[in-house]
Amino acid sequence: MKLAETIKLHMTKEQKNIIIKAMNEYINTVNSLVSIATNGISIAKYTTADIDAPLPSALKNQCIRDAKSIVKKYNKNCHEASAKNSKLAKQKSTFTIKEPSIPVLKKPCCYINNQNYKIKDDHIEFPALIDGKVKRIAVRTSMTDRQKLILSDAKLGILRIVYKGKKIVAQIVYEAKEQQYLEEGNIMGVDLGIKCPAVSYISDGHIKFYGNGRKNKYMRRHYKYLRQNYSKAKNIDAVKRINNKEQRIMKDIDHKLSREIIETAISHNVKIIKLERLANIRSTTRKSRKNNHSLHTWSFYRLAQFIEYKARLAGIKVEYVNPAYTSQTCPVCGHVHHANDRNYTCKCGFHIHRDILGAMNICNSTEYVGDSNIRHTA
Structure with missing residues (x-):
């Protein structure tokens, strides 16, 4: 890789x-x-x-x-x-x-x-x-000890000298060693969302929530408000600067979320991580004035990509499953119906948080639609 x-x-x-x-x-x-x-x-x-x-x-x-x-x-x-x-x-x-x-x-x-x-x-x-x-x-650099260790052992690729903001940096591509996939272990289902960025359910019963959806939505609204004000003032440079800052922050959040998910998977001996194939989600989901902006700024594809490559480095396989009805299907009786906000209650008596239900159904899903080698877009 x-x-x-x-x-x-x-x-x-x-x-x-x-x-x-x-x-x-x-x-x-x-x-x-x-x-x-x-x-x-x-x-x-x-x-x-x-x-x-x-x-x-x-x-x-x-x-x-x-x-x-x-x-x-x-x-x-x-x-x-x-x-x-x-x-x-x-x-x-x-x-x-x-x-x-x-x-x-x-x-x-x-x-x-x-x-x-x-x-x-x-x-x-x-x-x-x-x-x-x-x-x-010979240009002097300030490589960290971690970077020196990585680049001393890895097969180096192309060197890119580019601007990062107003500074000139070097980006060195290298071949990272991938671990062999685990043959035995648990299965993890990860449900990606807007209100709750990610929820994982592992076949050993472990459940975990990741990130803060409210905070992410607030940050998106805040930077949108700043961009609108700068646009009215015709300050194009400030608009670009604010947009770049927002993207850097959200990208960093996705990196931290994916790292936490992989650390949880490693600690619970997970061999396969299952994700939803969210292709065309923006065009197929129900829209409203309230959630349109959140839906169109949702970086689910980037987060899935981060989970993929970190999982491959850890020797964990990533598979994609059909997302249809994962948050509406009762795992006990199979009845399909909508949840009441975040609470899912079935007529058979089963009740659970809607996002946990989604992660549980993804974990147990057999509707396999691809692996990490197949690119998917929205």
Whole structure:
């Protein structure tokens, strides 16, 4: 599994100028190559000799790779749009799908292949163009002991130099070792929601609630209110800053929730974690003025992805089950009906919290619809 570590860079003024120049030249070169390819000229056999840019050969090669990848994805999207329009035309529909626009990189960045950089103590060495000559520069970093331990043993991948806010950082991709899946153990069902971010039920009877849905909704409303005020004042930079801050906070919350879920699974010897396949949930669920904003800002897919990769690192398999009626079906008699708010009471006398019922039915579900290798969207 490929993961990435973000490392702080402590550049001199001269190094910063060299790196910023390289980042700008990098995206300009990639955009130029993409423009050439989308205008009908093949770049399949392009080499560094075909590129006139003040960049080291190592970066020119990476520009070619990135441009080919972008063009391949763009052509695929164009083909899909064309196929859908042909299908709509046969159905005599007046609706047409707009063809995708030519992709353009806007944020300055720089990608360096793993063969062209080295990590030495607290420095990262990579090639740069200085006074028209290619030289290796050593940029000081502040790696934590954990990062040093990870990167010393792992197989390293590409080095990305990017902006994180107003600071320039290095992101190093590495191959993380996955544990072998457990053959014996318990099964955990995890019910994801808005009022309660996550509830787990384990086949040994253990139940646990995670996160604070009220706090999350308050934070969403608070940042929405700030964005509206800044929008009225036409302060676009402040709107972007507030939006980025909200995303960082919510992402951190999802990381903490997923880590807590995996820690619970490990402590209870769980071999399989079952999640709901919530594909198209936003278009199929009942809507109301009260919960529309919460529904459309619900990061269930990201949380599920975090649970997946942390589970794989721990040797726990992740499976997806059909979410239909998991919070409405009585596990005792099988009767299906809606809960009264958070309380579920069945005519047979069984009663329980609705979210616990959902986690319990997910845990016991045999309606398997995929595993962690199948991408699902909403």
